Amino acid sequence: MSSSYQTELTDMPMAQDFSVLRDVLVVPWGLNEVAGAKRAAGLFDAKGAYLPQAECLRYEGSAVSVEPEIDAAAPVETLSGRYLFGGMAYGHFGHFLCESTGRLWALAQDRGFDGVIWLPKIQLSHAQRLVKPFAPFFSAMGLSDLQLEAPQTNTRVEEIVIPEQGFGIGTLSSGRPEYRRFMQAHLGREIAAEGPEKLYISRSALNAKRGSVLLETEIEARLAAEGYVIFHPQDHSLEVQIARYKAARQIVALDGSALHLAAMLIAPACKVAIINRGPSQNIDDYMRQFEAFAGVMPTRIDAVQSYWFPEGRRVVKRETHALLDFKALGKALGAAGFRKKTPWKAADATQLAAEVAEREARAEVAFTRYDAEAA
Known part of the structure; x- marks a missing residue:
């Protein structure tokens, strides 16, 4: 290859x-x-x-x-x-x-x-x-x-x-x-494909300590408006997960472990966009796996604008709370054919501040903000 x-x-x-x-x-x-x-x-x-x-x-x-x-x-x-x-x-x-x-x-x-x-x-x-x-x-x-x-x-x-x-x-x-x-x-040879053609694999319901992006529910809302079904793998049986990935023809997702299963099951005609969710480069593993297993080269999107991590601690790159540049994300998805090319608005500052505060309260510690370039 x-x-x-x-x-x-x-x-x-x-x-x-x-x-x-x-x-x-x-x-x-x-x-x-x-x-x-x-x-x-x-x-x-x-x-x-x-x-x-x-x-x-x-x-x-x-x-x-x-x-x-x-x-x-x-x-x-x-x-x-x-x-x-x-x-x-x-x-x-x-x-x-x-x-x-x-x-x-x-x-x-x-x-x-x-x-x-x-x-x-x-x-x-x-x-x-x-x-x-x-x-x-x-x-x-x-x-x-x-x-x-x-x-x-x-x-x-x-x-x-x-x-x-x-x-x-x-x-x-x-x-x-x-x-x-x-x-x-x-894997799944007796499980029939069943489900929507457009799938967004979400991490918004997972424990935030595992690392994810801020305002992911806003990304979900914007993609749902364009026909994507929001899928939370952990809420479904393995059989359902397999059926959904087999049926999908467009998948958008943050990089995360659910993609290991998807890469083993998607049809060669399926288009995949993977959004880097933080300063780590674990996204490379998923790019590598999709190409080798399915013969599909995903669209890679790097749109991390900044990220937060508990203050006074050594940053664990896989556990950050990242803010994506919504304008850049929407443009990249549009250019690759995953959505209409109408511009996305930037993240709302008030919503962002509220979500950072909510995560700080849940973690019982203040967060420090880092620019993505500092990663």
């Missing part, structure tokens, strides 16, 4: 090693403490050797799991059957889709798998609480007969296969060829 968003990983085949390892020890929590987002967890073979091929990636070449120190006194459970190692199990749907499904492509091989086993991302007293929400996804894949496991205690698995991870964040967001083919062949 010639796009600047693609890398050599995009078309690089994965190793077809489906060796079955016996008596593998899954260690979900090591004794050693690890700083930051990384954590001590991993797999060991029957002789006690660490298995680096089971390290879980977020970005290319950057594992979030490191070799754990095993508590020799800890009890060890046993799990009979043949399991596919799925990586790290995330409760957040976006991270689940990117990091917990990246090895599922190996299920395309008829290897007699009884289930999928992951390392848990969080500690829970009841292990099934983490994987139970995965059931609708596996049902949509036609794989509801698989047993799903993310043990919280050291577990010795009778047989396990550890394929390469074919999806993730950053350059991994294009997906490797085998992963893309698998998802395209299975």
Whole structure:
């Protein structure tokens, strides 16, 4: 692929090693403490050797799991059957889709798998609480007969296969060829397209701490007036989300995790506009994924005018409250054919001040304003 968003990983085949390892020890929590987002967890073979091929990636070449120190006194459970190692199990749907499904492509091989086993991302007293929400996804894949496991205690698995991870964040967001083919062949294959042709995927009802834009409801109102249906994915079942994305022919959205699913499902004729929602450049991941999975190059819109963040704190770019230049946004959408070319008015200063104050009150802290150029 010639796009600047693609890398050599995009078309690089994965190793077809489906060796079955016996008596593998899954260690979900090591004794050693690890700083930051990384954590001590991993797999060991029957002789006690660490298995680096089971390290879980977020970005290319950057594992979030490191070799754990095993508590020799800890009890060890046993799990009979043949399991596919799925990586790290995330409760957040976006991270689940990117990091917990990246090895599922190996299920395309008829290897007699009884289930999928992951390392848990969080500690829970009841292990099934983490994987139970995965059931609708596996049902949509036609794989509801698989047993799903993310043990919280050291577990010795009778047989396990550890394929390469074919999806993730950053350059991994294009997906490797085998992963893309698998998802395209299975995800939502029994779910019919149903819904409006023009869709705006909203973040306005999400927890503002996750980061979004100010006055998004005003953007919604302006697009609704031009025939867009405002869609809040978190309010709908996975089946409905899949049906809506399949049916859409025009999608406008802020960059956000809902787009990971949409990129796997849209028709090649669908036009997509992605609006950068803050000073981070995570939008690149979605541009990369849409092109690689659907052959669709989205219209990218950068219209951040300024942003706010709690004062006295280091700015986390994904968690800012950004103001978009409404005039520039309307013009860009019009030029790309997503709306009429009639000009949009600038954001109302009184409405803006009220929304900033409301978010400050909710966060119980004053915000500092930053110019977009300072990002």
